[in-house]
Amino acid sequence: MTTTSGTTAADERRATALAFVAQGRVAEAERAFGELLREHADDVDALNFLAICAHGRGQADAALELLGRAHAAHPGDTTTLTNLGVLQRELGHLDEAHAALAEAVRLAPALYVARLRLGEVLEARGRLGQALPAYFGAILHAQEHGLWLSDATTDAPLRPLVKHAMRAVASGRRMLFASLLTPLREKHGDAALARVGRGLAIYLGELEPDYPDPRQRPKFFYVPGLPATPVFARELFPWFETLETHTATIREEMRAVLAADSGFEPFLGHFDDTAPLASHLRNERDTPVWDAFFFFRHGVRNDANAARCPRTSAVLDTLPLCRIREHSPEVCFSVLTPGSHILPHHGVTNTRVVTHLPLVVPDGDLALAVGGQSLRWQEGRCFSFDDTFEHEAWNRSDATRVVMLLDAWNPHLTEIEREAVTSLISGIGDFNRAAGL
Structure with a gap:
């Protein structure tokens, strides 16, 4: 009834x-x-x-x-x-x-x-x-x-x-994550893992991070004791010259996929964040666009995109990228349209750095600001920065800006520390996934 x-x-x-x-x-x-x-x-x-x-x-x-x-x-x-x-x-x-x-x-x-x-x-x-x-x-x-x-x-x-x-x-988390470092401790001793060990204690809330620079705020994992450097010296990356010699080839393949207008997706569409788009990206002229053509996302290779840019992919295979299962690297053609402004934000960890290879840099007001330092892109000239420092980017020119963005290890980490971070971050990721996070 x-x-x-x-x-x-x-x-x-x-x-x-x-x-x-x-x-x-x-x-x-x-x-x-x-x-x-x-x-x-x-x-x-x-x-x-x-x-x-x-x-x-x-x-x-x-x-x-x-x-x-x-x-x-x-x-x-x-x-x-x-x-x-x-x-x-x-x-x-x-x-x-x-x-x-x-x-x-x-x-x-x-x-x-x-x-x-x-x-x-x-x-x-x-x-x-x-x-x-x-x-x-x-x-x-x-x-x-x-x-x-x-x-x-x-x-x-x-x-x-x-x-x-x-x-x-x-x-249990303390014991589980510490056990991931045990093989390296047994092989190399406690001193070799001291900085990463303190990083784990900070992650678990056992230690305060005590950042040496207030502009630095990692959102996920912080290793203390590394030089707090918003922008890194080129000499720390001997592979820059190799990458830069391929700029024309990489740009040619980028232009081909850009002209086809397929394979690109909103970079912010992958943020694990419920905040509205306007809190990350704005454009006073038009719809803001920060698009990416991914070769790797969260450490997973995009085979279809790689196949469309075979010469670029071959170059990437020779680079010492930061590789952590299901986390890193991020590698993409990063596209920022006229008027778009990526608002100030912080990255996740100081164990890896972000590198830009500028491919298309129009005339006008466009730049990347890291820790209060403004950087002007120059086509074919790489630079690396620590994105755990507050940073933002804008394109107030009348044309689209394109850079290749890729992740590399923080050059101040030792090889042993890189092994430790790889094991630890992979283990934390497995645990968090099992926790439904």
């Missing part, structure tokens, strides 16, 4: 029951949901609430039967899967609990309670290495919503498990 407002009697009964729940009137809510269930035997809200009530009275079998009905009727309902996983865990059915909670997290990666409970089950199964990222992801997702920051922001029934998860993450 449908009322004149378009809602059904079942909708109204459900709304009444949920209102009782919100008011803490549990007995009345249970009666209302019971009436709803008699009319609609597969109502997911009713089945879940009545299962919780049965569980509260110690009627585990009845609760399990109700949740089983809910799951059969609504296999993708994450609330049902979470409740089913928690109950199966209490009953000691760890395989079933794992399956239900893992499915809930797969369907809703930001579902922090399901992640927390999944971590609990994994730890109970002796899989602490898998439990830690589940706990870590649960904590971060909850705290993004202002929860689990204190006892006051944590539901009382969850507090013991949340506090346990936080302790496990604090000690």
